[in-house]
Amino acid sequence: MAQRKGKRAGAQKKEVTAEEKEDARNEDPLAQFKPGGKHATKVQFVLLFIVMAGTCTNLYVNPPDRTKFRESYRAPLKWYDQFADKYVSLVTSWGYTLPVDVAERMYALQKHAGFDIHSARILEIGAGGGLVGMELHRLGYRRILGLDISPQMAKV
Numbered sequence: 001m002a003q004r005k006g007k008r009a010g011a012q013k014k015e016v017t018a019e020e021k022e023d024a025r026n027e028d029p030l031a032q033f034k035p036g037g038k039h040a041t042k043v044q045f046v047l048l049f050i051v052m053a054g055t056c057t058n059l060y061v062n063p064p065d066r067t068k069f070r071e072s073y074r075a076p077l078k079w080y081d082q083f084a085d086k087y088v089s090l091v092t093s094w095g096y097t098l099p100v101d102v103a104e105r106m107y108a109l110q111k112h113a114g115f116d117i118h119s120a121r122i123l124e125i126g127a128g129g130g131l132v133g134m135e136l137h138r139l140g141y142r143r144i145l146g147l148d149i150s151p152q153m154a155k156v
Contacts, residue, residue: 077150080128084152087129103135117141128153 083090110117117140124133127146136144148154 080148080150081152084129084150084155087153088131091129091131099131099135102132103139106136107139107141119143121145123147 080087107117110120120141120143122133122136122141122144124130124144124146127133127148128150130146133144133146146154
């Protein structure tokens with residue numbers, strides 16, 4: 001008789017009794033996942049991977065707020081005072097073009113209406129670093145006054 005691969009000669013097949021089959025059915029299905037179970041380590045690695053993937057994804061989607069911009073809503077005076085000296089370069093690096101857009105739109109509308117921009121008096125409230133005022137000055141406006149709640153921003 002030819003010997004099969006993986007079988008030793010003379011090995012006997014273990015017979016499973018009806019009682020052992022019943023015990024296997026009544027066994028706790030989660031027993032293999034309990035500490036010391038055969039799959040506990042695999043489950044721990046999978047959970048660790050999920051946590052790490054979630055953390056990395058969160059850091060990618062929500063990068064650390066180095067400028068603490070969220071704090072500007074909680075304590076605006078403190079935030080603007082803190083970043084007054086670098087405010088213009090900071091918002092410019094964000095691609096913030098609203099001051100340019102506002103100034104150019106105002107200029108175009110007033111030119112279209114035939115308004116003399118040299119005699120215009122402009123009061124900019126919440127001027128911050130004066131970005132809108134600087135753009136208006138570039139377009140020919142000369143009588144511009146900017147006010148801001150932050151004394152540090154007003155100095156800029």
